[in-house]
Amino acid sequence: MTIQQADYLVVGGGTAGPALAARLAEDPGTSVLLLEAGGELTQREALAPALWPLTLGSAIDWQYRTEPQPGLGGRRVPWPRGRVLGGSSALNLGGWIRGNAADYDAWAGFGGPGWSWEALLPLYRRIEDSGRGPAPWRGTGGPLRLRAAGPGGRLWDALELALEQAGFGGRTDVNGPRQEGVDTQEMIFVDGERITPAAAYLSLAHRNAAGGNLAVRTGVRVLGLLFDGDRATGVRALDAAGREVRFHAGREVVLAAGAIGSPQLLLLSGIGPAERSRALGLPVRVDLPGVGGNLHDHLRVPVTGRAAPGTTDLPAPLPTPENLRRWERHREGPLRDLAGGGVAFLRTDPELAAPDVEFLLGTGADQDHPDRAGYLVAPVLLQPHSRGRLRLASADPLAAPLLDPGYLTDPRDLPVLVAGVRAALRTTEQPALRPWTAERNLPADASDALIEAHVRATADTVFHPVGTARIGHPDDPDAVVDPELRVRGVRGLRVADASVIPVITRGHTMAPSLLVAERAADLIRGADRTPGPRAGRTDDRTDDRTDGRTKENHR
Numbered sequence: 001m002t003i004q005q006a007d008y009l010v011v012g013g014g015t016a017g018p019a020l021a022a023r024l025a026e027d028p029g030t031s032v033l034l035l036e037a038g039g040e041l042t043q044r045e046a047l048a049p050a051l052w053p054l055t056l057g058s059a060i061d062w063q064y065r066t067e068p069q070p071g072l073g074g075r076r077v078p079w080p081r082g083r084v085l086g087g088s089s090a091l092n093l094g095g096w097i098r099g100n101a102a103d104y105d106a107w108a109g110f111g112g113p114g115w116s117w118e119a120l121l122p123l124y125r126r127i128e129d130s131g132r133g134p135a136p137w138r139g140t141g142g143p144l145r146l147r148a149a150g151p152g153g154r155l156w157d158a159l160e161l162a163l164e165q166a167g168f169g170g171r172t173d174v175n176g177p178r179q180e181g182v183d184t185q186e187m188i189f190v191d192g193e194r195i196t197p198a199a200a201y202l203s204l205a206h207r208n209a210a211g212g213n214l215a216v217r218t219g220v221r222v223l224g225l226l227f228d229g230d231r232a233t234g235v236r237a238l239d240a241a242g243r244e245v246r247f248h249a250g251r252e253v254v255l256a257a258g259a260i261g262s263p264q265l266l267l268l269s270g271i272g273p274a275e276r277s278r279a280l281g282l283p284v285r286v287d288l289p290g291v292g293g294n295l296h297d298h299l300r301v302p303v304t305g306r307a308a309p310g311t312t313d314l315p316a317p318l319p320t321p322e323n324l325r326r327w328e329r330h331r332e333g334p335l336r337d338l339a340g341g342g343v344a345f346l347r348t349d350p351e352l353a354a355p356d357v358e359f360l361l362g363t364g365a366d367q368d369h370p371d372r373a374g375y376l377v378a379p380v381l382l383q384p385h386s387r388g389r390l391r392l393a394s395a396d397p398l399a400a401p402l403l404d405p406g407y408l409t410d411p412r413d414l415p416v417l418v419a420g421v422r423a424a425l426r427t428t429e430q431p432a433l434r435p436w437t438a439e440r441n442l443p444a445d446a447s448d449a450l451i452e453a454h455v456r457a458t459a460d461t462v463f464h465p466v467g468t469a470r471i472g473h474p475d476d477p478d479a480v481v482d483p484e485l486r487v488r489g490v491r492g493l494r495v496a497d498a499s500v501i502p503v504i505t506r507g508h509t510m511a512p513s514l515l516v517a518e519r520a521a522d523l524i525r526g527a528d529r530t531p532g533p534r535a536g537r538t539d540d541r542t543d544d545r546t547d548g549r550t551k552e553n554h555r
């Protein structure tokens with residue numbers, strides 16, 4: 001059995017994990033070992049922005065799906081998650097939308113003033129290298145390059161005008177002081193290629209510290225935590241060859257395995273609802289009822305229109321030999337970015353203080369009829385009240401957990417989505433979109449009953465599960481981690497990823513996941529005097545890999 005150790009073990013080389021590992025490794029006297037179940041990110045489907053749909057269901061996707069959802073007519077919803085260095089941000093649509101300042105002030109209710117918007121904005125600015133240039137609310141010069149999505153063509157212009165005609169328009173920076181309005185959003189696609197946060201931060205670590213104190217091990221599937229009394233001291237895992245390996249942390253273990261992986265590892269280690277642990281034959285280490293609870297996600301409902309035949313506005317981003325050649329040689333052609341996309345944020349009720357609905361907007365060749373231009377105005381329920389739970393299916397660490405987000409179980413959610421669909425239909429009726437609307441997937445004058453049926457039949461995930469190990473104060477019975485991200489009842493163990501998010505933001509979840517990593521780094525560095533033996537530099541020399549750039553990036 002191989003045993004390796006470092007001061008800090010970070011489990012999960014997805015979005016949050018590499019950023020945290022890289023920040024911790026800024027101290028050259030600290031050793032950090034980052035463990036990732038998947039491999040290096042080399043897949044063209046992930047690196048060429050427009051090919052992202054081909055990653056779904058592929059070898060770099062964990063390929064989860066929810067339990068049957070009564071709120072969605074009993075459907076099981078596929079939940080892709082990245083299983084590769086870069087994690088879910090290797091599969092995602094790349095949009096950088098932080099959410100509303102009010103969301104973070106709500107977090108402060110769970111975690112104290114350190115989680116307020118005022119406290120967190122400097123961390124966002126530290127992350128970002130925005131192509132939009134300096135502004136008080138935006139960062140430039142940070143590790144994560146953000147660049148505008150490609151131009152959208154005539155149909156995009158018509159859609160933007162229709163939003164204005166419907167009363168939802170007005171250009172804005174959705175990450176700026178006024179979230180309401182339309183934006184083409186900034187993305188992690190740079191010069192025609194996806195640069196994941198993992199790639200950005202790991203190459204930064206390499207430049208800063210020449211990488212000697214940070215090691216990245218891919219192909220390592222962590223199975224559970226190791227303890228000495230009430231202290232987490234390491235993890236046991238399977239390596240790429242299927243051998244059992246153990247890794248030891250001189251100081252701390254940090255779980256960054258995502259909103260599914262992190263609670264799964266806690267539960268497998270006997271940290272969770274005691275009754276359930278016992279029922280599965282697992283030891284009860286800490287009775288923490290909140291582990292796996294508070295699971296929630298964003299739902300979207302497709303409202304689509306398409307124009308008459310012969311109206312294609314943009315070339316279809318298909319992996320034809322010609323398109324692939326253009327992308328591979330010069331990062332050019334329709335695969336180089338997600339053209340014709342954007343978002344709008346709106347309030348379906350003017351009395352609301354902040355947006356309750358986002359429109360995901362898309363324009364281009366219709367998927368089913370490539371000679372026809374088509375568009376999408378998909379309302380997203382930004383602040384769902386419904387909550388579900390992640391449970392272990394068995395004590396087998398390799399078994400997929402049971403995922404029940406409880407979509408639409410709270411009666412307050414459906415009416416907001418219905419209002420969102422109405423707002424989308426209103427947009428499709430505006431003069432600017434008339435020439436582009438020969439057909440819709442719903443009649444413009446649909447009844448509430450028809451819209452509700454449409455929601456239940458077609459609503460889909462925006463791929464944003466969060467909240468399964470949420471932050472809370474010591475007197476909060478459902479809190480899993482304290483405001484410093486330490487798992488309750490255990491020493492030497494934190495969680496730092498989308499799991500700790502107490503309430504989902506009115507935005508997308510890559511940004512807040514990375515924010516959690518930056519805050520975790522500050523918290524850990526501030527807590528540097530916690531007792532525990534120093535392990536010195538990383539012992540594992542064979543697999544050192546600190547340059548996060550993929551082979552393609554080297555070109």
Ligand SMILES: Cc1cc2nc3c(=O)[nH]c(=O)nc-3n(C[C@H](O)[C@H](O)[C@H](O)COP(=O)(O)OP(=O)(O)OC[C@H]3O[C@@H](n4cnc5c(N)ncnc54)[C@H](O)[C@@H]3O)c2cc1C
Nearest residue numbers: 012014015016037087088092093095222258261498508510
């Ligand atoms: C298809 C898709 C589209 C999306 N689009 C957007 C978007 O446009 N904008 C946006 O903001 N967000 C988007 N998201 C969501 C966003 O990408 C995630 O919320 C975010 O990346 C979560 O970060 P994380 O670090 O918590 O988890 P992840 O990035 O999922 O990282 C977790 C990592 O842990 C690893 N891991 C898990 N279990 C183990 C284990 N037992 N042992 C070792 N390693 C393990 C995983 O392989 C993975 O690499 C999208 C997600 C998907 C899937």
